Amino acid sequence: MxxxxxxxxxxxxxxSERFWKQAENEVFTSLGVKVTNEYSKLTESMTTSEVTKFWYDKYPWKNIELRTVEEMVISRVIELIKTENxxxxxxxxxxxxxxxxxxxxxxxxxxxxxxxxxxxxxxxxxxxxxxxxxxxxxxxxxxxxxxxxxxxxxxxxxxxxxxxxxxxxxxxxxxxxxxxxxxxxxxxxxxxxxxxxxxxxxxxxxxxxxxx
Structure with a gap:
């Protein structure tokens, strides 16, 4: 049984999948990353740390630690979950x-x-x-x-x-x-x-x- x-x-x-996409696009674009649908499709099944590392490897940014960027994504998703239906x-x-x-x-x-x-x-x-x-x-x-x-x-x-x-x-x-x-x-x-x-x-x- x-x-x-x-x-x-x-x-x-x-x-919430749309929230992750929105946060991913907003945060990484602000860091100079060129977020494309093709690459975003690859990140759908990843953890947030894996997603952050993925984009950093493609378009490395300066002066902000990966963990800090990951937290930015998480915070944005939490905000959207709290405010959206x-x-x-x-x-x-x-x-x-x-x-x-x-x-x-x-x-x-x-x-x-x-x-x-x-x-x-x-x-x-x-x-x-x-x-x-x-x-x-x-x-x-x-x-x-x-x-x-x-x-x-x-x-x-x-x-x-x-x-x-x-x-x-x-x-x-x-x-x-x-x-x-x-x-x-x-x-x-x-x-x-x-x-x-x-x-x-x-x-x-x-x-x-x-x-x-």
Missing amino acids: NKAIIFDMDGVLID CQIKGVKPFIEKLKTKKYKIGLATNSPDKIIPVVLEKLNVFHLFDSISSAEFEIKGKPDPAIYFKAAKKLGIKPENCIVIEDSYSGMLAAKNARMKVVAFTNGNRECDFEIADYKIENFNDKEIEFI
Whole structure:
């Protein structure tokens, strides 16, 4: 029996991908970086430290440390999350119903640790999570499976008894490599390859919980 459900954050709990793109464009452009759609596509699955290093290697700037620039991006994203409407419809009641079925609930995200409480408080779901994990504290972020192994360990559940809800290929691959079942949250996305998922859901409505 599956005993834990682990959620990705960006694109699953909140519609925040656009915030990362906006912050990336604003911060790095201000440093003289020529942010292109082609290169931005490559940074989508990276951690913020990896993104910062990526752009620095392409267009090295002077007098500002990489960590400081990374913090500028994070601060801008936090500002946008706090001020913009970005909740994914139906996700809170979906998690609440999972809790009534006695599942442990985890969070595993490539986003920095300091963003997690901002998101969970905005959605008023902090109390519903049994563990939270950020790839900031792993050597590698998704698609490396380390973050999902860490999440399972924190929950006290074997990886094979965990279901992961993801919206990106790199996230699904990370979960698969951790020997977990994968539910793809498609949310109308026609560009992502969801074929490696065990199950797909378009939204968080009542009928979608029954398959679990």
